[in-house]
Amino acid sequence: MPPSGARLRVLVPVTGAFHGKVRLKRNGLVDTEGVERILSRESAQALALAKQLAAEGAELVVVHVDKGGGEEVLREALAHGADQGVLVEGAEKSESDASTRATTIAEVYKQMGPFDAVIGPARSEFAGFTGTLAALAGQLELPCLVGVSRVAVDGVGLRIAYQSLFGDYDLRVPRPSVLLVGDLEPSHPTAWGIHDAHRVKGILRVKADNYTVQKALTKRQRIENVPQESRSLESVDGATLVRRLRSRSLIAEKGGSP
């Protein structure tokens, strides 16, 4: 239930992006050393949507699960006008997937709530953040809408406009709901906002380990937990792999074209 009469509160999970040249290392991994982490464009879009509620007096709390360079990402989100920042630290080294991230964000939601909405990006730089926020909605048992471009308070609910493949919709959703931003002009931080984000506003730092309640398994743990016989993964040597790919015409026969 929404907090009656209290100030509207919105949780905005944000993601980072790399700014600058990202190179590939010899081992095929991405070399991000010295590359600046910035707020992703999709998160700036989410903040633009959340600011529509801020214009109606809502408090915006941004949360970022740090994988390195997270403080700058969060300060940038604060510069866009968010009131408070929560940095979840200690997740840098662990493998994470949508479900793990969702559990972490759900804990922030529960411990710092109540919230009237969760507004977030629909994508992140390497993969869909939709998965994370959909998983979050699932864990919290909240409605989840994708492609939202407008939001306003409507009685005890929210009025939203959103786009799907089937057309444009204008409908009322309950509070709280999880809203994933659609195609919206990203918000631009002002100089005032940039100043306050770095010199006035504080960041609440929490340890990922604190959220041990039902802590989700990492990808590796989950694979290891699957009974041996039903594992679909097997290790093959290079020659076998090439033979199999050739047999499915996925790579060219020796000397021939694909």
Add this chain to the structure above:
Amino acid sequence: MAFEFAFTPEQRLLKRSARQFMRSQIEPGLPDDDWSGHGGDSPLELVKRMQHQGWFGIGIPRALGGAGMGEVEYCILMEEISAVDSSLGTIFGAHSGIGLMPIYLFGNDDQRERFVRPIAEGRHLAAFALTEPTAGSDAASIKTKAVRDGDDWLISGTKIWCSNGNFADTVVVFAVTDETLGAHGGVTAFIVSKGTPGFTVGTIEDKMGIRQSNTAELIFDNCRVPKQNVLGKVGEGFIAALTALDGGRVGLAAACLGACKRLLDDCVRRAKDRERYGKPLGKNQSIQWMLADMATDIHLAEYAVYHAATLTNEYYEKIAHGEPVPRALREKVSRAAAAVKIHCSEMTGRAGERAIQIFGGDGLKMKYRIDRSFRDQVITEIYEGTNEVQRLIIARELLQEGA
């Protein structure tokens, strides 16, 4: 020990967001053709949007409605604005660097509240009126007079070449208050609001460059200004002007740096994309050298500009807080400001010539905006003190030191 010279995370964010805003929100609104039609009008709608970004009071404390930053951040904005359009850079510089700054630095609490706050909050624009028909380089010989009349002053005279003069809400006007004392002691600065009886706008100049930055003649005919609008002390106006011009020159150098970086980007793209004799232009050593020379100029300029901005920031903070300013610091700032003004304006001139050469005939076409950069650069060697006068400042100090 390492010599660390890098932007803070806050400055990096300001730079990145200013660049994004200028290129996505402002650039598309600029006319391709600045020559005919409405090309000569200042794009005030775009300026308003920039004001809403909190940039126009960047160096003013938060408590006065500003962004609470300083000269380095002012230069960052000058760079990013001028990389998109030098006319906008001039509007911003004439407002922030020389229009607003003297009011903040030398104004009392009441003046800061009445004039600085609306400017810093992005509601008002400012201008600086020093030059006159008979006093350009030799600014000390201005003729505009102000005479006391009870509790007021009556200003009479004509100012020329006042950037933003026709639309600014607040103009800092320099006038002679005691002919017997010369510039130091005989010139006073006044804050004059738009619409004050006796203050009218005359000719708006039609220029070859920075065409979208309006440059106006301002006419004062017994313009009555209350004594509360005297900026600083009577007789100390010339110091206020020179102090503002120091910071203004550093900002102007940053503007040139931004314009030059943009030119280099355009040239690199052109050198990669355009093919002649079956290969990209950039495969020719003659083109590579031009690009490398531009990049070298920019590399050196960048360090010098932000070093000068850091010094100016220290200087301005002392003045703003009423602290004594060591003479050595003041001289260092003047010299650094003069040096970066000369280097950056002339580097942009060289870059403009090279860019036209690299673009060939297209360099003359308006649609590529290379011609505009070329035309816009010319003024940078003239205003805020010509490069000859800047050389005089540096030489005077060198010879004094040697004496």
